[in-house]
Amino acid sequence: MGLVDKGRMPKPLTHLFNLGRSYSLWVYQWGLACCAIEMGAAFGSPRYDVMRLGVIPLPASPRQADLVVVSGTVTDKMAPAIKRLYEQMPEPKYVISMGSCANCGGPYWDSYSVTKGVDQIIPVDVYVPGCPPRPEALLEGVVLLQQRIKNEDMGARWRGEGTKNLVKHPIVVGGGPVE
């Protein structure tokens, strides 16, 4: 592990590790509102079947998860709980923000009780727009995230530095190529 921490990994090994990580993502489902049902359809229904992408949607707790999908309206009352559960996840961790509400507040942009975007609380890797997005869109978000993981410098992510670039280079489903 010393190699990974110091960022002195041989290239083939990095590639191998990243490949392994990208195809064994354990997803913690943070279902909040309407999008939770579409997330359920993507993760739990026979039609969309997320496991074929190498994603396992049923970890027992956030402490075992690599990825959290925040789907739905984040309220100011809910925000501390989201922050706390995110902090319980081990590094490296990834976040998909699903739906307009989690992205920016959505139809509740002027509400007094809704947080205008989950990225105000935790760093977000992939934004999936839509109200709610179709299950296919969420699956595309997962695929885009896997592409990013494959090209990642593991050392930086392990040290928690990977999230710094997220604001500059967000991935948006349907929004162009991945950096």
Place this chain on the structure above:
Amino acid sequence: MVQLSDAVATASTPEPLALPGDGLRERVVQQLRDVLGEGLVDSLVKPGDDVWVRVRPEAWRAAGFALRDVVGCQHFSFLSAIDWMPSPFGRGEDDPTAPPPERSTEVRHGYTGGDARFQVFARVTNLVEHFGVTIKADVPAGENGDLVVDSWLSVYAGANWHEREAHEMFGIRFAGHPDLRNMYLPTEFEGHPLRKDFPLLARMVKPWPGIVDVEPLPGGDDPNDGTTSGTTSGTTGDTEEGGE
């Protein structure tokens, strides 16, 4: 039944409330008047449709018991409140850089009138005879501005959460309610959101995009309607007549 023929004769008058109605809802008003006497201030019956009554604030709980036991409305539908003052912020579409426009804050009450800015209202249903009653009462402000009205908790147990909600949203205190904690918002939240003078800050800080969003309607305007193309986004295009 003699009155019914009168109704045909007077049907052309512009005041539909003069109709003798369906009997059922008039009976409700009569029963409440028998029980409450002076406590019943005003009533409005729309025959075959709905009935509204307004009672004095002191008679609020007694009216609840009368509705439940005398009128037979055993099903509790909801209880809430209303702030009749027009919003000083309009619909929140002002330009934040310009000085705020003058708006009238004259209170204009709805059905059955009123004397105070705040009213509580509730709706109960009679499941046997299939009608609902909407009952209102003014909530006059006390000396130091607090709004107090009797709780309906002993009348309908389901009023518990509704009164907590109304307390949180309007700041009305329900005397006799043991537990007026916040229902929805965190305890440190300040203000009462459903009061009309509670501003929506997100609308205050940036100009409402609808002001500049004037899209031409598909197919042009219909001059017969006498309406112009919408200046507010959302009303445009949504309500075209059609169907053929």
Place this chain on the structure above:
Amino acid sequence: MTDLVDRQKLSYIAAQAADARLNVELETEGMTLNIGPQHPATHGTLRIIVRLDGEQVVWADPSAGYMHRGYEKLTEVRTFPQVTSLINRIDWLGSFANEVPFILAAEKLMGVEAPPRAQWIRTILFELSRIANVSLFLGDLGVQLGAITPVFMAFRDREYVLNLIESATGGRFHPNFDRIGGLKDDLPKGWILETRQVMKKLRNFCDEIENLLFGNAIFQIRTRGIGIIPKEVALQYGLSGANLRASGVDWDLRRDQKIPLAYDKIDFKVWTHPDGDSFARCWIRLQETREATLIVDKLLDGLPAGPVMAKVPRIIKVPEGEAYVSTENPLGEMGYYVVSQGDLGPFRVKIRTASFNNISIVPWVLRGVFVPDVITILASLYFILGDIDK
């Protein structure tokens, strides 16, 4: 009925006394258990704090508000056509059904009535959203009791209904299809035939669930005689929908009120159950799903021809007045008390949601039950968080 509150108080005092006695005898303290706000056993983010004495619940307090979005305030700053796109998201499983009472209230104030064809299509879509909603409940019911299979079946067959809604309205989840005065569009070609086939599939689904779940001995033991709500209590708390009918109250707003929908043109059954326990509530919902598929079939048989939009002005201004319109939504009575002052938008909208009343009974019904039953009772009461919190 007047002694209801007294009885409640007495049972509470008795529970407290028992608690105290036990504590003295065994030198134990009660335990406070927090379920939620994000917990696999709750649908959405309802948080429940229960105080336990051993395995028994002494006191339970649901804490809502984690999904409070401030609908009633937001409707005051939107125009009437804009409101419908917002209120779709209150009960997100049966979204079309949320639009109908609001549109009907606005139409009532304006004195407009939708053409017959629009009313019939509204009713069909209303029942389809009921099927989409309750079928997921039937699947989820298994998960709450430890059976994973039903939820896959529910998601599988729900897709067919969502496809129907999408092909008719363009929106898979939130159609926003209702307009003041009618509907946005007519039905697409071939839709009626397809709907009939899907309704057959859904009836099969109901049979499957009935065989798999309702005939299961474990399911029956876990739900029969658990969480009994007597008729009087149900009325006092304002329960509605299947929860009320499971307590033996024969009340269905589709049948029992005058409303400009096509329900009075067809014949359908309203199911009631005398028991008032968890099993009764689940069973009523199963029967209602099956009945809804039959209602859709009957409505398709008699669908009249004609326009789907009445003449309304392009800019909607609703005259001054007040109106309360409620309909029998998948979760129960959903109503909108609309106050208009002749403006582009409503002056005040009180949204009466079904789950709010249905869940307000939870402190009463959970008192004295065992911990595992908390989950089944909550599941059988069937709430959607958006519907509680608005």
